[in-house]
Amino acid sequence: MRCVVIGSGITGMTAALLLARQGHGVTLIEACDHAAPLLRGFERNELRFDTGFHCGGGVHRDGILRRWLRVLGVEASLEGITTSHSDVFMFSDGKEYRLPSGLRPVVAASERQFPGSGKPMENFLLLISQELASSPYLNPDIHSEPKGILADAGCLNDYLDKAGFPPHLRAMLSSRCLLYGVPPSLASWRDYTLVAGPYFQSCGSWHGGGAALVDALMHALQEAGVTLRLGCAVNAIEADTIEGVHSVVLNDGTRMPCERCFFTGHPSQLQSLLSHGLLRPAYLHHIADLPETNAALLLFAETYDALRDDESLFLLPSPYEMTTSDTEISWAAIMAKSSIYVYCGRPAADGRKPVMAVLFIPSANLPEGNPQPRPSSYVAWKRQAVESLRLAIEYRVPGLRGAWRIIDAATPLTMRHWIYGSTGSLYGVSHQRTSMPLFPSTRVPGLFLAGQNVLLPGVLGGIVSAAVAVGFAFGHNTVLKEFRACTAKE
Numbered sequence: 001m002r003c004v005v006i007g008s009g010i011t012g013m014t015a016a017l018l019l020a021r022q023g024h025g026v027t028l029i030e031a032c033d034h035a036a037p038l039l040r041g042f043e044r045n046e047l048r049f050d051t052g053f054h055c056g057g058g059v060h061r062d063g064i065l066r067r068w069l070r071v072l073g074v075e076a077s078l079e080g081i082t083t084s085h086s087d088v089f090m091f092s093d094g095k096e097y098r099l100p101s102g103l104r105p106v107v108a109a110s111e112r113q114f115p116g117s118g119k120p121m122e123n124f125l126l127l128i129s130q131e132l133a134s135s136p137y138l139n140p141d142i143h144s145e146p147k148g149i150l151a152d153a154g155c156l157n158d159y160l161d162k163a164g165f166p167p168h169l170r171a172m173l174s175s176r177c178l179l180y181g182v183p184p185s186l187a188s189w190r191d192y193t194l195v196a197g198p199y200f201q202s203c204g205s206w207h208g209g210g211a212a213l214v215d216a217l218m219h220a221l222q223e224a225g226v227t228l229r230l231g232c233a234v235n236a237i238e239a240d241t242i243e244g245v246h247s248v249v250l251n252d253g254t255r256m257p258c259e260r261c262f263f264t265g266h267p268s269q270l271q272s273l274l275s276h277g278l279l280r281p282a283y284l285h286h287i288a289d290l291p292e293t294n295a296a297l298l299l300f301a302e303t304y305d306a307l308r309d310d311e312s313l314f315l316l317p318s319p320y321e322m323t324t325s326d327t328e329i330s331w332a333a334i335m336a337k338s339s340i341y342v343y344c345g346r347p348a349a350d351g352r353k354p355v356m357a358v359l360f361i362p363s364a365n366l367p368e369g370n371p372q373p374r375p376s377s378y379v380a381w382k383r384q385a386v387e388s389l390r391l392a393i394e395y396r397v398p399g400l401r402g403a404w405r406i407i408d409a410a411t412p413l414t415m416r417h418w419i420y421g422s423t424g425s426l427y428g429v430s431h432q433r434t435s436m437p438l439f440p441s442t443r444v445p446g447l448f449l450a451g452q453n454v455l456l457p458g459v460l461g462g463i464v465s466a467a468v469a470v471g472f473a474f475g476h477n478t479v480l481k482e483f484r485a486c487t488a489k490e
């Protein structure tokens with residue numbers, strides 16, 4: 001069957017690969033002129049910055065992400081896979097704690113730093129492992145339909161309340177869901193277990209990060225016979241409600257016939273891609289009203305030795321100052337109240353290390369769309385924002401003063417440009433417990449949705465979402481056969 005996959009991020013590449021392996025004729029279409037712009041990251045001053053993947057959870061031999069990399073046939077191409085990542089939590093009240101990765105080390109570190117918390121932590125991690133083991137797309141031993149990952153299982157805060165952790169430890173655990181853009185009060189337990197859960201089991205990366213993964217997947221796609229069209233945005237999906245999808249139209253006017261179409265971009269595009277009447281008004285309203293994750297300001301810098309290799313710093317407000325809306329900060333409050341994430345990568349050959357810092361910001365005052373050239377008010381705002389963030393980070397991490405150099409910065413406008421059709425938010429749609437999720441199948445026969453906007457963000461979220469969408473299109477067992485077979489070989 002002829003299939004078109006729109007968008008070549010981790011989701012699109014995974015879907016294309018799974019479809020081609022099932023014997024379908026697949027074309028993968030990407031608006032940007034190179035594949036997987038987010039996942040590939042970028043290079044400045046001969047230093048590579050991993051944007052879409054700097055570390056992942058579940059990378060140990062039997063880990064969930066590692067298994068899927070094996071299923072996709074790229075595990076062997078990824079060299080130097082580590083599981084030694086560690087997180088440092090620095091609170092504005094001066095308290096500092098560490099969490100390693102690995103279930104036993106996490107329990108031991110918890111008990112050492114917060115006496116009496118070892119047992120509750122063990123129980124908390126057990127619940128996460130049970131949740132992760134309940135879906136057929138995450139556990140090859142489950143042979144049932146994938147209801148689990150689409151259903152609700154309560155709020156993260158309820159689980160944290162029940163665990164009775166001390167405030168700083170609770171804040172450390174909560175901060176992990178800010179990493180995928182949802183405040184703890186709105187995060188669902190199930191989403192937390194899928195996105196943050198594997199990070200407790202093991203966390204790490206490999207040489208070349210996201211770019212190495214893209215290269216390995218591109219090779220696999222080529223071998224599987226997938227046709228790749230880069231630099232072509234899809235402008236229309238042609239379909240009717242009886243026969244379903246029959247073609248897509250590219251921005252150069254090319255019409256590509258297909259019977260199945262997998263869309264991995266932002267769902268807000270659907271209204272303009274499909275002709276009037278194909279989707280119900282209520283569905284279009286739903287898509288238009290989907291909450292977005294916060295926008296972010298990102299700094300890209302270099303340092304020699306001010307930070308450790310492959311380490312994440314969470315600069316958090318004191319847990320007594322945190323509010324449920326602490327991602328909605330004003331510039332004036334940056335110094336005291338914001339949560340800032342800083343990641344230091346592995347050194348390049350000359351010893352320089354890439355540093356990325358992320359601060360969630362409200363995007364309300366930014367210009368609409370993707371204006372070129374950038375308005376002068378925006379340029380001034382960006383300059384001031386970058387400087388404020390640099391000072392805020394140096395205030396919290398004094399060792400960085402004079403020991404790092406900012407090379408570049410990205411704002412929500414950069415994100416809009418970088419990932420075609422994005423609204424500028426960091427991880428697209430915010431999967432809040434209270435909002436109704438999008439389903440992979442649509443009312444239009446043959447049109448399926450996948451990606452971070454449909455299931456969850458993260459490389460694992462994208463891979464699983466692609467597999468689920470292909471499962472909805474051609475049967476779950478067909479997709480899961482490979483996943484299960486892969487484990488049988490171990």
Ligand SMILES: Cc1cc2nc3c(=O)[nH]c(=O)nc-3n(C[C@H](O)[C@H](O)[C@H](O)COP(=O)(O)OP(=O)(O)OC[C@H]3O[C@@H](n4cnc5c(N)ncnc54)[C@H](O)[C@@H]3O)c2cc1C
Binds near residue numbers: 055457
């Ligand atoms: C700063 C940052 C750091 C991150 N760090 C990590 C990390 O360490 N670990 C981790 O697991 N995750 C991380 N993530 C999240 C992860 O990168 C994303 O969730 C994931 O890459 C999203 O993949 P996707 O395929 O769903 O979407 P995307 O990568 O956005 O792919 C969608 C693609 O569709 C294309 N497209 C859209 N519309 C059209 C159209 N009409 N025609 C043609 N093409 C179209 C876009 O150009 C885009 O390339 C990070 C994200 C960010 C922003």
